[in-house]
Amino acid sequence: MDYIPNTDEDRKEMLKKIGIPNHLSLFNDIQGRLFLKKPLNVQGFVSELELRNHVTELSKKNKIISTNFLGAGAYYHYIPSTVDHTLRRNEFYTAYTPYQPEVSQGMLQAIYEFQTVVANLTGMDVANASMYDGSTALAEAMLMCVAAKSEEKQAERQANSIASFTPEILVSSTVHPEYREVLRTYATAKGITLKEIDFISSENDPSNPELKNHSGTTNLELLKKAFTQDTVGVLIQTPNFFGCIEDIKQIAELTHQNNALLAVSVVEITSLGLLKSPGSLGADIVAGEGQGFGIPVSFGGPYLGILACKEAFIRRIPGRIVGLTTDNRGQRGFVLTLQAREQHIRREKATSNICTNQALCMLAALVHIITLGKSGIQQLGELNLNKANYAYQKLKELDNFSGVFNSPVYNEFVIKCRGNAGDVLAELLKNNIIGGLELGRFYPNKTELENSLIICVTEMMPKSEIDRLVKIMEEM
Amino acid sequence: MQLIFEISKPGSATRMLPDLEEGIIKIDLAKSALKEFVQSSGNSSGTLSTLDLPEVPENEIIRHYVALSRRNIGIDTAFYPLGSCTMKYNPKINEDTARLEGFAMLHPMQIFTDQHTPQDHVQGVLQLIYELEKDLCEITGMDAATLQPAAGAHGEMTGLMIAKKYFHDRKEFQRKKVLIPDSAHGTNPASAAICNFEIVTIKSNNQGLVDIENLRKNLNEQSAVFMITNPNTLGLFEKNIVEICNVVHEAGALVYCDGANMNAMVGITKPGEMGFDMMHLNLHKTFSTPHGGGGPGAGPCLVKEHLKNCLPMPRILKEETGEIGVEYDNYTRKEIMSKRYRYILVYTPYDSNLAAHSSSIGRVKAFFGNFGILVRAYTYIKAHGASGLRKNTEYAVLHANYLRVILQEHYDLPHKVVCKHEFVLSDKDIPNGVTTLDIAKRLLDYGQHAPTIYFPMIVHGSIMIEPTETESLDRLNEFAAAMIKIKEEAVSDPELVKKAPHTTVVGRLDAVAAARKPNVKWKRE
Incomplete structure (x- = not known):
């Protein structure tokens, strides 16, 4: 198959105009062995019907189980019908980045609306038009911390005649493990020291009574000790990988006392309908994953990286930003703005290399949020909170299962199995339930997380299915 | 056009979500450990987030975003010769296959679901990724x-x-x-x-x-x-x-x-x-x-x-x-004896010391x-196969050269040789102070998207044109005619071109003002 609209006659007419007998002479500059002698070994179909059947068959080799308690960075939420109907508007999805604003007002205005909504949800002043996903948004937040603080910290060092300066980032070990892997990759390339801060364990009763009721969240005593002269930023996630809600306010105070910046990763974006915004609690940067709004789990992508910051960092934030302005007829209009930060103008001095981002995913999130509206967003948050905590409570009460941490949770929680967690998941699978994710593999050195499951309950999970899960586990 | 916030009416949203089911007792946030973390706690120790989102009924939301879409152009609505960006037709079936339930609803962590047969839940997606990797390697060498x-x-x-x-x-x-x-x-x-x-x-x-x-x-x-x-x-x-x-x-x-x-x-x-x-x-x-x-x-x-x-x-x-069985081969439409395969993921251990x-x-x-x-x-790729993919290349290059040969008679072409998929004109022969930007804006009046402009920087006032293989001869001719007409206008009525576009929903926008005092989010007056 192909999608070329021209006939042989058309081709001949074009060749005549160019003044060549054969179109292959257009490739005369590709000489000798470089010009392929035989066709590519790539199979294809001659009709759309066969193609559709083939790809559909492939899709059916995957197992879709509707009672699925997986979260851990990708969430099943109800996507209103308005979302896909908007995404399928050809004028949006077949457009390029809005470089010609006069014919791109639709996407530009949508981005401006999205920036407004994100700024509001996160408590920030500026949001960009998206990053690739939550993990890369956090990596960019790390780079922002380095860019914003390095000069000052380096000067401090020079004033004290201490020579070498290597920017240092502190990251909580409650941040999604795959996000931490991405941070490590970026940090290695950029020459940043990345130090992990352990969480408060439930096992060894901490000597500090203040920590006692906060197990499962970042250990602030360890964080306090970890700061050095070179620390430029602190990265946390809330609700964190265990589902526990972190104390942004205290961490922000601690971070600012040490003249560093706090970037908060919000991986379960719907939590912002209920929880206080990171900005209102003192965060400098929010680096979120927007998948929870309008985007299917789709085996991990495409998702939506959210990056928002306080006014002070507006010229340091990477990615596209849309600004309001007027046209030469006196009308309101929108343009890409502050482009002096971007790679196509600044090249190696740009704040980032990002060019193509996730515009269409941004549109999905925007339409989802707008469709729910203020009350719907709050209702969504409450449904998740109440359903998950109902399940959490029920499971903790079972003989062979227990909770691990005591910090409050939003829609995910950790349950420890007396027996083998893999066997528990296998038994649930026999009953057509995916019972969550085994946590131990991500924390191989933590005995308390052996045979533990991270379980997610969203508004999609009927109470009857939660009860079925509990009942099957009760009988184990 | 109004912003979605400006048509908001509290209480007008269309209901999407159900009530909490009976039997689940709603947590009293004010009395729970969550109190200090949630917006509605009323605890004024921190600055409370005042969630300020609009409420709009569904039909008005759809009208709003459909209206926005009509203030945008895409490859499905106009010729889009944006150089270096390859704005070719996007086949509709691709949108359908990406939305198949077996892909869209598959959770990435299902790779860990079945302990006994790893990645048993995700064989289809792994096969797709594996085969795509293989095809891309074959295509690129x-x-x-x-x-x-x-x-x-x-x-x-x-x-x-x-x-x-x-x-x-x-x-x-x-x-x-x-x-x-x-x-x-x-x-x-x-x-x-x-x-x-x-x-x-x-x-x-x-x-x-x-x-x-x-x-x-x-x-x-x-x-x-x-x-x-x-x-x-x-x-x-x-x-x-x-x-x-x-x-x-x-x-x-x-x-x-x-x-x-x-x-x-x-x-x-x-x-x-x-x-x-x-x-x-x-x-x-x-x-x-x-x-x-x-x-x-x-x-x-x-x-x-x-x-x-x-x-x-x-x-x-x-x-x-280790198994062998009869398989139906979709490509050759024949049953063949074939080895059975499975696809597995190979990981770097999560332990940071090992990763180092x-x-x-x-x-x-x-x-x-x-x-x-x-x-x-x-x-x-599977729609095209080897022959379709090669044909795409041939036509992409043919179309670019066809436009190059026509337009070089009217505009300066700094590098007068056969091009590949795109070519770059300069602003050297454009008279009366008309600029590359003006030409680009005037094209919008003719219902075409503009080419890439001012890139690459090594050509003065560059106009970078990439027609792609999916445009018909008629579309190519329409574009060429518009470019030629604009050149004539630059000679006969330069002001018309300098003030373009005239037919778009907004005129030229003040980008300088936008950057000087950035307004990047809407505020209630």
Whole structure:
């Protein structure tokens, strides 16, 4: 198959105009062995019907189980019908980045609306038009911390005649493990020291009574000790990988006392309908994953990286930003703005290399949020909170299962199995339930997380299915 | 046009979600441990977030976003000759396959679900990724690929991280410089900067190609990578590419191919044959996954054998199950005896100490890249097969040359040679102070999208035109006629062109004012 609209006659007419007998002479500059002698070994179909059947068959080799308690960075939420109907508007999805604003007002205005909504949800002043996903948004937040603080910290060092300066980032070990892997990759390339801060364990009763009721969240005593002269930023996630809600306010105070910046990763974006915004609690940067709004789990992508910051960092934030302005007829209009930060103008001095981002995913999130509206967003948050905590409570009460941490949770929680967690998941699978994710593999050195499951309950999970899960586990 | 916030009416939203079911007792937030964390606690110890979101009924929401879409143009509504961006038709079936339940509803953590038969739940997606990797390697002549990078610039960054790791493991720590031609995309130097490389700019020669002598002079024991776009951003094939790669290799450095222009080479030649060590592809360009108004895209990074171990984790392997059975082959439509295979993921251990000793650079994105985009690219490649893909290349180049030959009679064409998929005009012959920007804006009045303008920077007032293979002769002629007409207008009525566009929903926008005092979010008055 192909999608070329021209006939042989058309081709001949074009060749005549160019003044060549054969179109292959257009490739005369590709000489000798470089010009392929035989066709590519790539199979294809001659009709759309066969193609559709083939790809559909492939899709059916995957197992879709509707009672699925997986979260851990990708969430099943109800996507209103308005979302896909908007995404399928050809004028949006077949457009390029809005470089010609006069014919791109639709996407530009949508981005401006999205920036407004994100700024509001996160408590920030500026949001960009998206990053690739939550993990890369956090990596960019790390780079922002380095860019914003390095000069000052380096000067401090020079004033004290201490020579070498290597920017240092502190990251909580409650941040999604795959996000931490991405941070490590970026940090290695950029020459940043990345130090992990352990969480408060439930096992060894901490000597500090203040920590006692906060197990499962970042250990602030360890964080306090970890700061050095070179620390430029602190990265946390809330609700964190265990589902526990972190104390942004205290961490922000601690971070600012040490003249560093706090970037908060919000991986379960719907939590912002209920929880206080990171900005209102003192965060400098929010680096979120927007998948929870309008985007299917789709085996991990495409998702939506959210990056928002306080006014002070507006010229340091990477990615596209849309600004309001007027046209030469006196009308309101929108343009890409502050482009002096971007790679196509600044090249190696740009704040980032990002060019193509996730515009269409941004549109999905925007339409989802707008469709729910203020009350719907709050209702969504409450449904998740109440359903998950109902399940959490029920499971903790079972003989062979227990909770691990005591910090409050939003829609995910950790349950420890007396027996083998893999066997528990296998038994649930026999009953057509995916019972969550085994946590131990991500924390191989933590005995308390052996045979533990991270379980997610969203508004999609009927109470009857939660009860079925509990009942099957009760009988184990 | 109004903003969605301006049509908000509290209480008007259409209900989407149910009430909490009976039997679940609602947590009293004011009395729970959550009190200090939630907005509605009323605890005024911190500044409370005042969630200020609009409420709009569903029909008005749809009208609003449909109205917005009509203030946008895409490849489905207009000819879009945006050079270097490859705005080709996006086949509709790709949108359908990406939304198939077996893909869209599959959770990435299902790779861990079945302990006894690992990745049993995700065999379809792993097979798709594996086969796409294999096809992309065949198309480019490279040996291995990662589909993790989310965009072209992300693929570039991945490639440069691989180079850095490669030299680090060889203890060639002094290789800190990346050489980049002055005609390169801005992402190239920006990606190199993320990896802490120093950038050396290589000037092009008067033919618009790499100046090999200048390159040679700049290569030394500090050189890590030479990044080059082929065909370059002028749409010209680097005919000395084999020699260029040799020169770089003699200096002990690697050669990177920016594959943004791969659509001029598919089925005709392979970067892997030219001597490149690594490259990236933009699936949203060459393989027509849509651009989405600025993404999502996908930027696979491909490498030769010697760099394979540096690729990000996880990798996908295909192994024999040991069984043999009769399988129906969809391509040949025949039943054949075949070995059975399964696909497995190979991981770098999560332990950070172990990862430090691994040859892999690590992970560049959570999960498995922009998987939904990979489905579209896979569908696109399987629609075409080898013959369709090659035909695309032939027509992309034919169309560009057809327009080049017509337009060079009316505009200055600095490099008067056969081009590949695109060509670049300059503003030299445009009279009466009319600029490239004016021409671009006037094109909008003729219902066409503008070409890429002022890039590449080595041509004065550049107008970069890429028609792609999916435009009919009539569309190409319409565009050429509009360009010729505008040239005439620039002679006869320059003010008309300078004040364009006249027919669009807004006129020229004041970008300077927007940047001086940024208004980047709406505030209630």
